[in-house]
Amino acid sequence: MDNIKKPDLSIDEVGGLLQIIVRSKIDNIKEASSGKIKRVYFFNFQNKEYVICFAKDNTEFEVESYLQDRFDKAKIPSPKVLNKGCYKDYYYAISEKLYGIPICDLDKEEVESSLPSIMDTLKNIHSIDISSTLGYGWLNSNKNGQFKTFEEFLRHFFSKEIQGFWKDWYELFEKSFLDYEVFMELYRKMIKLAPYCEGKRYLVHSDFHYNNVLVSNSKVTGVIDWGGVSYLDYFFDISKIVLEFSEHDLFNRFCEFYKQNDFDVSHARERFLCATICHSLDGMRFYAKLGKEDVYKNILKNVLALIDIYQE
Template sequence: MEDMLVKPQVNSDEVFKLLEELFKEPVERIEEAPTGKIKRVYFFQYKDKKYVIRFSDNDMEFKLEKYVQETLQGEKFPLPNLLYSGIYNNFYYAISEKVEGKPIHTLKEKELKVAMPSVMEALIKLHSIDITAYEGYGWLDYNMKGTFNTFIEFLQCFFSEDQEGFWQGWYELFKESFLDYDIFSKLYEKMMELAEYCEGRRYLVHADFHYNNIIINNSRIEGVIDWGKVSYCDYIFDIATLILEFPDYNLLEEFHTFYKERKFDTSNFIERFLCAALCNSLDGMRFWAKLGRQDAYKSILDNILIILNKYDVTI
């Protein structure tokens, strides 16, 4: 869904003009943040506090963020406070408090282990949100309903040949890049075979729970950002994303014990994890193939093959 969007063209002078209209006193230190292909992001300071303003050509992420913020009201969840949102020059914008700290992917093993309890507590609060009022699986629509009737439909659509935006024509990668059709197809088939274990399990998931999106400060999770991929599916997908970030740290058993002790459904935990790990890996493989990064592609492929071998799964 995000991949259909285009990064807005908004310069610092325009940002200053907008902020001048919104705030009673002058803002300071406006600087553009390094971001991906979807949003334009600037940092700024107002009355000795730091803030972030994000621009997008679609307001869905900001609506999702507001939905999560309102749903978790009263809970101690590390979601940056969303202060303003609106439209400027045909682009949507949102202003929130800036989270200070280090992205989780920069942590050493010892730092990660100290911070992990707070990360797990944050995740389980998210996965405990009651979504029984909303139907469906996969990406959310403007009514906060899932856009697919079943989880398997969602998974099939995610990797379908017919795509728009960033993934339009992605099957050409099998001919024009190092993306290997045979191995990709075998991994896809195994993922779909395991998908039955995830069917019927509906939780609110962040769906991009790793890398720069988890900010750690003083050995605790300080903020979870980038809510553009929020979905309804098995909570194991958030866990798998984080575990694949740190493949050598043996986190799966810790998560299994943690969720089981808190009375979550942990049946077929390994099968569900493998389905999510395959989905994440296949998406990463095609992404790096599109960007021409064979080293990153090979690293992901090697890692998922090691995981499958560890659990005696043949493809």
């Protein structure tokens, strides 16, 4: 099983393409260290910095363009797509570069001082009106969710038959340290909790953590990498932050904040656990795929601890 393949491009190829697009000299092209399935480069043009991303699928770029007006109105700092196109067998998008420190690089005091802005940014994302859309999960070409119910989305996400990035992932149970019995026990817990998230439809980033959130002077200055944007329960974003900063007791703080802003916080523990188990299972199989057993074990340890804390 080897489906983790970024677009195969050289710096010289990227530079040549950019010169054709902008018809001028391009400076300081550098490949970004982030990006699991995309290839991302920074470059300078007329004393400004930009980003060009390459992917084998253009869904993310189309969705970002579709949502841009909504992001602007909601005051969500996301990169504006300036140019899109095709090169070889890949799609590309050029956007402005956003500045700030990834939240994964903040110390404990910096995280604490940035939390009001982080919480407010998430609240603004989850407040975007999606009443004209239908369905759950990732957005399709009509900007509706791909699944009729939340549980259908969950079952598909971990199905043996899933295609794309996770094609043939069941091989990991035989060829890696991914434990089938442990995985399926957690999966069954998640499915049992799924009814609590049914009917809870919000626009969610789905990967709101690590280096996808940029901060400067305690303010969120950028939310990037919208490839997983979906219609799901907003706890799918909150759980990512709670998992990353477990020492800050963020679950209770988010619940209180969302309650004050008139969000539905009923069955918060069950909804949070469902989202947390989903993210953890996905992380477990991802790091099994990469062969990083220490990370896999840490994810498993953390999710079991959270289940002990939050299950009724």
